[in-house]
Amino acid sequence: xxxxxxxxxxxxxxxxxxxxxxxxxxxxxxxxxxxxxxxxxxxxxxxxxxxxxxxxxxxxxxxxxxxxxxxxxxxxxxxxxxxxxxxxxxxxxxxxxxxxxxxxxxxxxxxxxxxxxxxxxxxxxxxxxxxxxxxxxxxxxxxxxxxxxxxxxxxxxxxxxxxxxxxxxxxxxxxxxxxxxxxxxxxxxxxxxxxxxxxxxxxxxxxxxxxxxxxxxxxxxxxxxxxxxxxxxxxxxxxxxxxxxxxxxxxxxxxxxxxxxxxxxxxxxxxxxxxxxxxxxxxxxxxxxxxxxxxxxxxxxxxxxxxx
Amino acid sequence: xxxxxxxxxxxxxxxxxxxxxxxxxxxxxxxxxxxxxxxxxxxxxxxxxxxxxxxxxxxxxxxxxxxxxxxxxxxxxxxxxxxxxxxxxxxxxxxxxxxxxxxxxxxxxxxxxxxxxxxxxxxxxxxxxxxxxxxxxxxxxxxxxxxxxxxxxxxxxxxxxxxxxxxxxxxxxxxxxxxxxxxxxxxxxxxxxxxxxxxxxxxxxxxxxxxxxxxxxxxxxxxxxxxxxxxxxxxxxxxxxxxxxxxxxxxxxxxxxxxxxxxxxxxxxxxxxxxxxxxxxxxxxxxxxxx
Numbered sequence: 001x002x003x004x005x006x007x008x009x010x011x012x013x014x015x016x017x018x019x020x021x022x023x024x025x026x027x028x029x030x031x032x033x034x035x036x037x038x039x040x041x042x043x044x045x046x047x048x049x050x051x052x053x054x055x056x057x058x059x060x061x062x063x064x065x066x067x068x069x070x071x072x073x074x075x076x077x078x079x080x081x082x083x084x085x086x087x088x089x090x091x092x093x094x095x096x097x098x099x100x101x102x103x104x105x106x107x108x109x110x111x112x113x114x115x116x117x118x119x120x121x122x123x124x125x126x127x128x129x130x131x132x133x134x135x136x137x138x139x140x141x142x143x144x145x146x147x148x149x150x151x152x153x154x155x156x157x158x159x160x161x162x163x164x165x166x167x168x169x170x171x172x173x174x175x176x177x178x179x180x181x182x183x184x185x186x187x188x189x190x191x192x193x194x195x196x197x198x199x200x201x202x203x204x205x206x207x208x209x210x211x212x213x214x215x216x217x218x219x220x221x222x223x224x225x226x227x228x229x230x231x232x233x234x235x236x237x238x239x240x241x242x243x244x245x246x247x248x249x250x251x252x253x254x255x256x257x258x259x260x261x262x263x264x265x266x267x268x269x270x271x272x273x274x275x276x277x278x279x280x281x282x283x284x285x286x287x288x289x290x291x292x293x294x295x296x297x298x299x300x301x302x303x304x305x306x307x308x
Numbered sequence: 309x310x311x312x313x314x315x316x317x318x319x320x321x322x323x324x325x326x327x328x329x330x331x332x333x334x335x336x337x338x339x340x341x342x343x344x345x346x347x348x349x350x351x352x353x354x355x356x357x358x359x360x361x362x363x364x365x366x367x368x369x370x371x372x373x374x375x376x377x378x379x380x381x382x383x384x385x386x387x388x389x390x391x392x393x394x395x396x397x398x399x400x401x402x403x404x405x406x407x408x409x410x411x412x413x414x415x416x417x418x419x420x421x422x423x424x425x426x427x428x429x430x431x432x433x434x435x436x437x438x439x440x441x442x443x444x445x446x447x448x449x450x451x452x453x454x455x456x457x458x459x460x461x462x463x464x465x466x467x468x469x470x471x472x473x474x475x476x477x478x479x480x481x482x483x484x485x486x487x488x489x490x491x492x493x494x495x496x497x498x499x500x501x502x503x504x505x506x507x508x509x510x511x512x513x514x515x516x517x518x519x520x521x522x523x524x525x526x527x528x529x530x531x532x533x534x535x536x537x538x539x540x541x542x543x544x545x546x547x548x549x550x551x552x553x554x555x556x557x558x559x560x561x562x563x564x565x566x567x568x569x570x571x572x573x574x575x576x577x578x579x580x581x582x583x584x585x586x587x588x589x590x591x592x593x594x595x596x597x598x599x
Contacts, residue, residue, distance in 0.1 A: 116540060117585065236536075
């Protein structure tokens with residue numbers, strides 16, 4: 001762990017964060033808004049990477065955790081008018097409960113079977129939102145009376161601070177002994193168990209941590225947008241974007257996932273003039289990365305550094 | 309009369325599901341690949357059939373053939389562009405190939421979907437039915453095309469059964485799904501078996517896609533739901549088990565139809581999803597799956 005603070009990765013990350021923190025001084029509100037969303041997305045992708053890259057659980061339903069957190073926070077604020085911060089906290093806790101629900105099948109089934117269960121969880125949540133439209137706003141979306149702040153710069157700093165803190169915690173966790181045990185239990189549960197590690201406990205912890213950050217980020221995003229809708233926090237397509245971000249940035253790197261998310265959102269914006277082809281181009285680039293650089297951006301960079 | 313109507317409508321949609329899921333499960337059984345571009349291939353077939361009829365002014369039979377041909381081409385493209393490079397890659401560890409194939413085919417499916425949306429817009433397209441008109445079955449007016457759809461599906465599945473159980477190639481495919489290494493030891497080329505399977509898959513998905521285009525109509529938005537329904541049917545029946553998929557297809561098809569008729573079309577997919585969750589808990593390997 002001590003080695004990290006002297007490594008090149010640490011200095012590069014530090015420089016990136018410092019540069020990013022000064023951005024509100026000289027870029028437009030439009031760019032800030034874009035990056036704010038990208039940072040929240042980065043946390044989604046990092047939380048997903050902890051589950052997939054380390055615990056080895058193929059979670060097709062990151063939006064089940066994100067959506068639960070986002071909608072809980074939104075509904076509490078909408079119905080009872082509780083303070084924003086209380087709602088965000090309760091949203092994150094609801095997401096932890098959702099994470100435990102998701103963890104139950106994960107301890108029984110593996111691989112594609114677990115993947116499908118998570119996908120079903122998302123579809124159920126989506127059906128729930130549509131069926132209980134009185135409570136959730138249905139397909140139109142939920143209006144949220146309060147926002148954290150309307151200042152673009154402040155929102156940006158909150159998002160950046162949140163992403164940096166989450167990245168530090170998740171990265172630290174992944175490099176800690178717990179992360180190593182998780183990695184072992186993901187790759188060979190029988191052998192890891194035979195070495196005396198409690199796999200169930202570690203996996204549950206991974207689900208809880210991942211769910212907590214997903215839900216927290218989802219709740220913050222909702223209070224930034226001022227609305228929660230299926231299309232922004234629940235839809236399978238959103239989950240696909242989270243997965244693509246993590247794989248693109250480099251799985252099992254945590255930090256790479258955030259990089260991938262920022263790239264995905266910024267690239268999508270740059271390609272906006274191409275209209276309908278934007279998604280096609282982003283998917284094609286992602287496929288090329290998957291085929292030719294399976295380690296992702298950060299994976300490729302790190303392995304080059306390791307070699308030299 | 310409602311019961312009869314549910315029986316008739318449910319049969320056509322179930323037969324379609326069965327056809328779509330059979331190819332999907334065959335590929336998984338033989339090569340361990342879960343092809344998440346499945347829905348995109350079906351929609352590509354339907355849109356090609358539609359375009360052949362309305363843009364190139366071919367008759368409905370040729371249009372359907374064009375659709376199946378396109379599905380076959382896209383199926384081979386999926387294998388050669390996405391699946392084969394990942395399977396042969398040395399940089400991807402073996403235990404992670406599964407997730408890479410999933411991600412790769414998912415992205416490939418999105419690419420196909422976006423291309424269809426770009427060239428043919430997002431609007432729903434209905435392929436002109438091959439058989440027109442309506443018949444009266446004990447007081448229920450049923451489009452002749454529904455009966456035609458059900459018949460074609462049963463016929464194709466019957467032919468597939470003959471192919472797999474009665475021909476040399478088919479037996480090789482069946483053997484490969486049980487034990488790939490054993491097949492190579494017997495001197496059969498595994499890559500050729502893969503090609504055969506992807507060809508069968510392409511034709512099945514193509515026929516299912518074109519029939520779906522006639523039956524319900526498709527748009528580029530149907531890609532995700534189609535993949536999800538095939539995936540859940542196949543898991544419900546047991547991955548790799550063709551007969552399990554057939555049973556599961558009828559269970560899901562009828563559950564959806566009954567819910568749509570008796571409760572509300574809005575809740576159509578919910579009971580099937582619940583059933584899936586219950587089966588996953590009680591019998592994770594699916595109805596007829598083997599571990």
